[in-house]
Amino acid sequence: MAPFAVVAPASPDEAIAELRAAGPGEAVVLAGGTDLLFDLEDSRVGPRRVVSLRRLPWRTLDWNGPSLTIGSTLPLRAIETDPEVRRRIPGLYAAVRAVGSVALRHQATLGGNLGRSAPASDLIPILLVLDAEVDLLGPSGERRIDVDRFVLGSRRTALAPGELIRSIRIPEARPSAYLWQRVRPFHDISHMAVAVAFSAARSAWRVAVSGFPPRPLLVPEAEEALGGPEPGPEAVARAADALAAHAPIVADRRASEAYRRQLVRPLLQRAVQAIRAGSGGR
Amino acid sequence: MTEPSVHLTINGRSMAIAGVPPEERLLDTLRWRLGLKGTKEGCRTGGCGACTVLRDDRPALSCLTLTHDAEGTSITTIEGLEGDPVGEKVRAAFDAAGALQCGYCTPGFVMALTGLLREGGSSIPLGELLEDLGGNLCRCTGYAAIVRAVRSAREALA
Numbered sequence: 001m002a003p004f005a006v007v008a009p010a011s012p013d014e015a016i017a018e019l020r021a022a023g024p025g026e027a028v029v030l031a032g033g034t035d036l037l038f039d040l041e042d043s044r045v046g047p048r049r050v051v052s053l054r055r056l057p058w059r060t061l062d063w064n065g066p067s068l069t070i071g072s073t074l075p076l077r078a079i080e081t082d083p084e085v086r087r088r089i090p091g092l093y094a095a096v097r098a099v100g101s102v103a104l105r106h107q108a109t110l111g112g113n114l115g116r117s118a119p120a121s122d123l124i125p126i127l128l129v130l131d132a133e134v135d136l137l138g139p140s141g142e143r144r145i146d147v148d149r150f151v152l153g154s155r156r157t158a159l160a161p162g163e164l165i166r167s168i169r170i171p172e173a174r175p176s177a178y179l180w181q182r183v184r185p186f187h188d189i190s191h192m193a194v195a196v197a198f199s200a201a202r203s204a205w206r207v208a209v210s211g212f213p214p215r216p217l218l219v220p221e222a223e224e225a226l227g228g229p230e231p232g233p234e235a236v237a238r239a240a241d242a243l244a245a246h247a248p249i250v251a252d253r254r255a256s257e258a259y260r261r262q263l264v265r266p267l268l269q270r271a272v273q274a275i276r277a278g279s280g281g282r
Numbered sequence: 283m284t285e286p287s288v289h290l291t292i293n294g295r296s297m298a299i300a301g302v303p304p305e306e307r308l309l310d311t312l313r314w315r316l317g318l319k320g321t322k323e324g325c326r327t328g329g330c331g332a333c334t335v336l337r338d339d340r341p342a343l344s345c346l347t348l349t350h351d352a353e354g355t356s357i358t359t360i361e362g363l364e365g366d367p368v369g370e371k372v373r374a375a376f377d378a379a380g381a382l383q384c385g386y387c388t389p390g391f392v393m394a395l396t397g398l399l400r401e402g403g404s405s406i407p408l409g410e411l412l413e414d415l416g417g418n419l420c421r422c423t424g425y426a427a428i429v430r431a432v433r434s435a436r437e438a439l440a
Contacts, residue, residue, distance in 0.1 A: 006304045006350040034328055034346050040305065050304070052351050077340070081401075101417020103334050103341035103394060186416025187329055 004040075006030070008052040012137055012164065018051050020139055020162040027051050029164065031073050031112035034104050058111070058166060061085075066172045069135075072111025072165040077102065079110065090280025091176025091197055095126035098180055098281075101187045111165040114147070119154040119213040120254075125195035126178050128218050129206035130170045138163030153214040172201055177274035178281050179267045180211070191255040194243070194267040196275060198229060205231075207239070209247045209264060212255070221246040222268065236272050240265040288349055292316060293362025302349050309333045309344035312359060320360035320389045324419070331418030334390040334397075335359050341397035360389035368439065369396045375435035376428075383422035391418050395432060404440040408433060 009015040019027050027049040030036055040050070053073050060071035061082055068089065070079060076096050079085055086093040099105055099113070099122050113123045114134060127147040134150045136143050139162045147168075150158045159165070176197035180190035192211040199206065205226040210216035225239035244261045251257040274281055287298040292312075302311060309326075312318045312335070324332030326345045333345040336358040344357075363369030372395050375381075382388045398406065398414050406414075411432060420428060 004304055006348060008351070008353065030348070030351060033348060033351065034343070037307075037346050037348070038327065050348070054351060100328065101331060101343075101394075102398065102414045103331065103343050103417055104328050104346070106337075106340045106342055107346065186413065 004047050004050050006050045006052055008055050010055050012056055012166070015051060015053065015056060015164060016137065016139055016162050018049065019164070022047075022049055024161070029053060029115065031109040031115070032075065032107040033112075034100065034108040035112065035116045035118065053111075053164070060167070068170045068173060070110050070168045070170070072114075072167055073109050076105040076108050076110065076113075080105065086280075088173035089130065089170065089176055090274075090278065091126050091174075091178045091195060092130065092170070092280070094279075094281030095122050095178040095195065098122040098178060098190065098193075104187070110168050114150065114168065115157060115159065115165055117151050117153075117155055117157050117215065119215055120189050120191070120193075120211045121216055122178070122180065122190055122193060122210065124151055125193060125208040125210040125216040126176065126197075127168065127170075128208040128216060129176060129195045129197035130174060131172070131199070131206070133169045133171070134165055135167045135169060136160075136163050137166045142166075144169070148218065151215050172199060174199055174206075175275045175278070176280065177271040179271045179274065180281075181263050181267065189254065192260045192263040192267065194264060194271050196268065196271040198275060200229075203229060205239075207243060207268065209243070209249070212250050212252055212260060217248060219243055219247050226272070231272065236269055239272075240268045243268050285350070288353055290349075290352060290354075291356040292318070293358055299349075304348070304350055306349045307345055308335070308342075308347040308349045308352050308357070311349040312344060312357070318359050318361050322386055322389060324386070324390070329417075329419075330387070330390070331394055332387055332390040334393040334418065336393060336397055339397070339400060341394050358393075360392060363392070363396065366396070368400050371438045372396045372399065372431075372435045375431040375438060379427050379431035379434060381424070381427040381431035383420070383424040387418060387420045387422075391415065391420075391428060394418050395435060399435065399439055404436050406436070408436060411436060 028047040030052040058071035058073040174197040180193035182188040207222040222243040225242040322332040324330035328346045
């Protein structure tokens, strides 16, 4: 591991100044560290400065009517233990619980998961179906961007140099579910996952897949096939077909393409059933 | 470059630890700098739970924590459970159930369960408690006795 300095700015402005002062690749942002530390150990990144966000006042969770704003450095465990999250956005509860273990979730953050943008992220697909937005803070001020446009690819985001994720906004609490398949039920990487939500405001379904490169994606063909608020068995079957046909599934070292295309059907069907039953997943 | 000292409260004692390199993990500080070898190194990737400690009373993975980033926090290791009302009950439950074979995973299980029971007490359904221990692995696969210990620790707090 290459030597670096750990700095912990006391304010967002100081943190941004710290990042601006560093040259390209010289500084990395540390939130929970549960993903970044692998890169530091493998020297895949060789930063001179590790900028820890631990002193920033962003460990927040605020409900405002139907919308929920989550501070980027709030540990995931605080999201799953919020009773309103479990009741009003069951899919978010299920997705958060799909990440690591309880101890890991006391460290890992939603901002870190987005900023690191792993191809098999368990949180990006549920944020996609909730039409979540990312609030960014940087040298030229604030801006808001959809999660779908924030995530560019495997480990690639729309973050500009010196920019930080301040919070994630979910505009509407939705009936939702997150279902995954993996080798080990807990503390493993999903090799196929499906997130589903129904927006009452738009009277429309949202369906996303995750688990394979380059990034989690919405699949509009499956959304349209589900149709209205009460899809019958035929609509669900058509949506499962559409998902298997149109999701841009590829093979990687964890699963073959054919296996993944088989898996998406039951995962979608179970997700719709879970939403009907008022649960977020398993 | 001289590193600033790290200020931690370890098992109730506050200390300033000098000379910690920036890349050092809390796990290594505890074991090799402070001699607290109850905390074990398993996978070193956050996947096995053997290195679990309490950080500000919550379970944390010491292998995925930079010591410098733990500045100002309070760390409890298996050695610091003496006199802790929940921790002592958990330890006694593992003891009574014979919930260890080689014993390597035991400190991690005891710390993780202590953290969970402190958070939710005996009101957590047993199934959820067991699910929440899914981040701790026993290489000997001695889970039957561990499940008995979890059940009796939870009942002892009711």
